[in-house]
Amino acid sequence: MIHIQKLEQEHLTEALELCRENGWNQLHQDWMRILRYQPDGCFAAFSKGKLLGTVTSTSYGTQLAWIGMMLVHSEYRRSGIGQRLIETCLEFLEHRCIKTVRLDATPMGYPLYKKFSFQSELKLRRWHRKSDRAVKKPGEATTGLTTSGSDQLFDTHKSLDQTAFGCDREEWLNRVRNDSHLICHENGFGMIRSGYLADYLGPVCAPNQVIAQRLIERLVSQTERDIFWDILVDNRIAESVAQKLGFVAVRDLTRMYRGERQSCVEPNILYGLVDPAVG
Numbered sequence: 001m002i003h004i005q006k007l008e009q010e011h012l013t014e015a016l017e018l019c020r021e022n023g024w025n026q027l028h029q030d031w032m033r034i035l036r037y038q039p040d041g042c043f044a045a046f047s048k049g050k051l052l053g054t055v056t057s058t059s060y061g062t063q064l065a066w067i068g069m070m071l072v073h074s075e076y077r078r079s080g081i082g083q084r085l086i087e088t089c090l091e092f093l094e095h096r097c098i099k100t101v102r103l104d105a106t107p108m109g110y111p112l113y114k115k116f117s118f119q120s121e122l123k124l125r126r127w128h129r130k131s132d133r134a135v136k137k138p139g140e141a142t143t144g145l146t147t148s149g150s151d152q153l154f155d156t157h158k159s160l161d162q163t164a165f166g167c168d169r170e171e172w173l174n175r176v177r178n179d180s181h182l183i184c185h186e187n188g189f190g191m192i193r194s195g196y197l198a199d200y201l202g203p204v205c206a207p208n209q210v211i212a213q214r215l216i217e218r219l220v221s222q223t224e225r226d227i228f229w230d231i232l233v234d235n236r237i238a239e240s241v242a243q244k245l246g247f248v249a250v251r252d253l254t255r256m257y258r259g260e261r262q263s264c265v266e267p268n269i270l271y272g273l274v275d276p277a278v279g
Contacts, residue, residue, distance in 0.1 A: 002081060004088050007042035007054060009035060014051035015044070018071040025195040025228060026069070026277070029179050034058060034069065034278065037175060041065075043088050045072075045081045052076045055085040057093055058278045060169045063262065065093050067103040068277025082112050090116065090258075100259045104276035110254055118256035122234060124273065127247035128198065129220070129227040153177060157189045157205070164205045164270035165279065166262065173203070176274055183218050190215040190272065198226035202272030209237045212271045216241060230276060234267035241271075 007015070012031050019026050034056045035042055041057035053072040059065040067089055072081050093101055104124060105113050158170050180191035188206030192199055201219055206212035220227060229247060231238045232255075239249075253276055273279065 002045055002047050002052070002079075002084065004043055004045055004084055006040065007035065007044040007056070011044055011051055015054050015069075015071070018051070018054060018073060019196070021074060022071055023197070024071070025197045025200060026275075027194060027196055030275070030277075031069070033175050033179065037172065041089070041092050042069075043085055043092075045085055047076075053081045053085055055089045056277065057089050058172065059093070059096060059098060060167050060172065062097050062099060063167045064100050064102065065096075065098040066277070066279045067101060068275070070103075070109055082109070083115070086112065086116055098259070100257055100262050102255060102257045102279065104253045104255050104279075106251075106253060110256075113256050116258065118258045119261075121255045121257050121261075122232060122267075124230055124232050124253050124255060124276070125239070125249050126251045126253070127229045127231060127239075127242045128250045129229070129242075129245065129247040131224055131226050153182070153184070153189060156187065157184060160188065160205045160207070160269065161203065164266050166265050169279075172274070172278065176203070181219070181222050183215055183222075185211050185215055187211055188215055190219050192219045192222055192227070195228065198228045199223045200275070201227050201229040203270070203274045204238075204272035205269055206271055207269060209241070212238065213241050216245065216271065220245060230273040232265065232267040232270060232273075235271060237268070238271045 012028060015031055016028060038058055043055050044051055045053035054069050056069040057065050057067055153173060161173060162168050180193040182191050188211040190204035192201050204212060204215060206215060229242060
């Protein structure tokens with residue numbers, strides 16, 4: 001019998017095993033960041049004490065929330081677990097009076113979200129750059145990729161991100177910054193952080209291609225490992241920069257929404273996501 005309960009810190013070892021089974025890139029600190037931010041909005045499915053599925057939510061005030069980390073054990077798919085997890089998560093967000101709920105759907109998850117009245121909004125694409133140096137083991141720390149950098153986010157950066165993303169997520173950016181290497185320009189910023197399969201480039205916000213490319217080149221130089229980078233397909237300049245730097249497109253996702261269709265993003269400012277699990 002399946003039962004749904006809140007995801008707790010003690011469950012994260014099994015949650016990470018689901019990530020590895022599904023080929024996802026998140027590390028323990030990525031789970032912890034989400035869980036600490038909104039502990040009442042993360043859920044897990046269990047049967048006989050075994051974790052079979054997860055889902056998380058990340059709210060930005062009452063204007064917007066993001067559903068992510070939707071994972072179901074491969075042996076238990078198509079058994080209704082995903083549906084029950086989504087139902088539980090949406091009930092939680094409705095109780096918080098969230099106006100708009102968004103998510104970035106894989107092709108596998110897309111039919112499930114359609115059942116819950118999520119509508120397609122735009123596309124995003126993951127890009128992959130293979131390391132041209134010694135191969136590193138999955139999850140291995142890299143020389144030069146620190147979790148600080150010498151820069152800090154100022155009000156101009158936070159304002160730029162709010163314009164790019166569509167709402168205020170200052171608190172969330174500060175939490176991501178704690179686990180990332182941050183590089184700033186007077187009118188833009190970017191981060192890169194460790195991942196299991198590859199380091200992750202994003203978020204990146206900049207008002208134009210010149211600043212964006214300068215930030216991205218510096219960020220790429222910080223790691224000796226493979227890099228993942230998620231870009232909205234409407235930002236053609238970002239995709240052009242990715243190709244110039246040796247990135248190759250590897251998969252597409254569909255951004256979907258439920259509730260009010262508010263202003264989403266300014267793709268020509270947003271050159272990289274934080275993570276499809278949180279926007």
